[in-house]
Amino acid sequence: MLKKNDPTRVYLVLSAGLSFAFALAFTLQGLYFVTVAGLNPLQLLLIGAALEGAAFVLEVPTGVVADVYSRRRSVILGCLCLGAAMLLVAAFPVFWALLLTQIVSAAGYTFLSGAQQAWLADEVGEGRAAGLYLLGSQYGRAAGIVGTAATAGLATLGLHVPILAGGAVVLLLALYLWLRMPEDGFAPAPREERQNWAALSATFRQGVTEVRASRVLTLLMLSAVLYGASSEALDRLNEFLLVVEVGLPGGLSAANWFIVLALTIQVVGLGVTEPLRRRIHPADARAAALALRWVLGLSVAALLAFAYVPGFGWAAGALVVHGVLRGLYSPLYDAWINRGLNPASRATVNSIASQADALGQVTFGPVFGVLGNVLGVRSALALAALVRLPALGLLGRAGGGRTSG
Numbered sequence: 074m075l076k077k078n079d080p081t082r083v084y085l086v087l088s089a090g091l092s093f094a095f096a097l098a099f100t101l102q103g104l105y106f107v108t109v110a111g112l113n114p115l116q117l118l119l120i121g122a123a124l125e126g127a128a129f130v131l132e133v134p135t136g137v138v139a140d141v142y143s144r145r146r147s148v149i150l151g152c153l154c155l156g157a158a159m160l161l162v163a164a165f166p167v168f169w170a171l172l173l174t175q176i177v178s179a180a181g182y183t184f185l186s187g188a189q190q191a192w193l194a195d196e197v198g199e200g201r202a203a204g205l206y207l208l209g210s211q212y213g214r215a216a217g218i219v220g221t222a223a224t225a226g227l228a229t230l231g232l233h234v235p236i237l238a239g240g241a242v243v244l245l246l247a248l249y250l251w252l253r254m255p256e257d258g259f260a261p262a263p264r265e266e267r268q269n270w271a272a273l274s275a276t277f278r279q280g281v282t283e284v285r286a287s288r289v290l291t292l293l294m295l296s297a298v299l300y301g302a303s304s305e306a307l308d309r310l311n312e313f314l315l316v317v318e319v320g321l322p323g324g325l326s327a328a329n330w331f332i333v334l335a336l337t338i339q340v341v342g343l344g345v346t347e348p349l350r351r352r353i354h355p356a357d358a359r360a361a362a363l364a365l366r367w368v369l370g371l372s373v374a375a376l377l378a379f380a381y382v383p384g385f386g387w388a389a390g391a392l393v394v395h396g397v398l399r400g401l402y403s404p405l406y407d408a409w410i411n412r413g414l415n416p417a418s419r420a421t422v423n424s425i426a427s428q429a430d431a432l433g434q435v436t437f438g439p440v441f442g443v444l445g446n447v448l449g450v451r452s453a454l455a456l457a458a459l460v461r462l463p464a465l466g467l468l469g470r471a472g473g474g475r476t477s478g
Contacts, residue, residue: 078255080196084205085212086253087148087189090246092213096220097227098159098239100335101328103312105232108327110166114450117309118442123172125305125434127179128427139184139424144192145256151184152247159240163233186427190407191419195258203408210404214343221335228328259416283415284425292471293410294429296464300369301433304399306441306457307376311392314379314450319388334389338396345397362472365405366465372398376458380451 106112112120139147158178162171194202220239227235284290312331315321321330372395379391410426411419437460445453 078253080193080255081205083250083254084189084193084209086249087246088209089212089216090242090249091152091185093216093220094155094159094239094242094246096217096239096335096339097224097235097242098162100221100224101228101232101235101331102162103309104316104327104331105166105236106171107312107316109232110168110171112168112171114310114313114445114453115439115442116168117313118305118438118445120168120171120175121305121309122435122438122442124175124179124182125301125431125438127176128183129431129435131179131183134183139188139191139421143256144188144195144259145250145254147184147188148192148254149247149250151181151186151188152243152250154178154181154184156181156240156243156247159236159243163236163240166233183424183427186424188423190411190423191416192256192259194411194419195416196255197258199412202411206404206408210400211343214339214400218336218339218343221332221339224335225329225332228332232328283422289471290410290422292467293406294426296467296471297406297426297429298433299460299464299467300402301430302437303376303433303457303460304430305434305438306445306454307379307395309438310441310445310450310454311379313445314454315385315388315392318450319385322385334392337389337393338400341393342397342400345401359472362409362468365402365409366468366472368398368401368405369461369468370465372402373458373461376461377455380454380458 103117106117106120154177158174158181161174161177165171165174190202190206193205197205223238224235227238284294315330316327321327325333375391375395375398379388379395382388382391406426407423410423415422437457441453441457444456
């Protein structure tokens with residue numbers, strides 16, 4: 074039996090809780106933006122640019138805070154910010170207000186992004202953490218299925234209601250973490266140094282030095298830029314393509330069609346990830362490289378298919394395949410990048426990786442928004458898919474080296 078404060082238990086609750094809340098808040102958020110807020114393709118990508126631009130600015134400072142003060146505190150603050158942001162999105166469906174809420178969301182994501190992976194590796198060790206990243210994704214898939222199903226009932230009361238519920242769940246998760254989350258494997262900076270900006274900048278420089286000194290980490294950061302550039306277009310334009318360009322079939326409401334798609338992605342992903350988790354050894358750099366290249370290459374094909382196939386059925390199928398592949402990419406990437414890192418700068422290096430992803434999104438997101446308005450959403454999505462191709466070579470080259478050098 075696991076103890077109440079067992080880090081494995083807490084990590085799995087965190088993974089499941091966030092996935093449940095995200096399913097509630099985000100399954101229909103794109104539809105909410107298009108139908109309730111009335112955003113066009115450029116506005117949708119500007120929303121994304123605001124989120125990722127704020128994340129780009131905040132990633133490293135929040136990662137340094139996690140390395141100097143507390144991983145636990147950083148994760149809890151992340152949940153508090155995300156919960157508040159979800160409540161604000163549901164309350165103010167106006168373009169300018171939605172732009173402002175993205176700053177609060179970005180703070181939440183950045184407090185979480187480097188800290189939760191670093192916290193787990195500190196508490197249970199790198200080898201065990203590598204497997205738990207994939208196991209956590211499985212728990213997340215299962216919780217996401219429940220959350221998506223709950224969205225169907227809540228959406229009958231209004232598209233804003235599941236978003237409100239998601240915010241409430243994340244705030245409750247923050248309370249759980251405050252009561253139950255241990256932090257025994259992390260040694261914070263001495264109290265007299267915590268307000269010393271020289272100490273904070275030293276931690277940041279240590280993280281940057283570690284990335285620059287490692288060929289593998291540098292290649293992984295570059296691949297994160299390209300992946301982020303591509304994923305932003307799909308995140309913001311897939312609902313617009315299905316609703317406006319392709320058209321939804323009859324028989325179900327628009328909300329229910331998107332719920333069916335989200336449930337299908339979660340169920341198929343759950344079935345696919347479990348056998349892969351048993352066969353893939355993500356702590357092995359070569360195995361991680363091969364798996365990531367397959368996942369990324371297939372995702373390019375799925376995204377191109379989604380952009381151009383005729384009819385809702387084919388487009389929905391391509392979107393499901395892409396969603397499953399995306400769920401595999403993140404835990405494999407996390408396991409690889411955390412291999413062999415210096416514990417003193419682990420969260421900072423993770424934050425630099427998230428910052429690289431954000432850089433790709435904020436740089437290319439508005440470009441794809443303009444292309445969507447000028448050339449059409451299909452062309453914008455196809456170009457977004459092609460942006461991923463150079464990342465295949467980067468991951469292949471990274472797979473031949475060690476994380477630390």
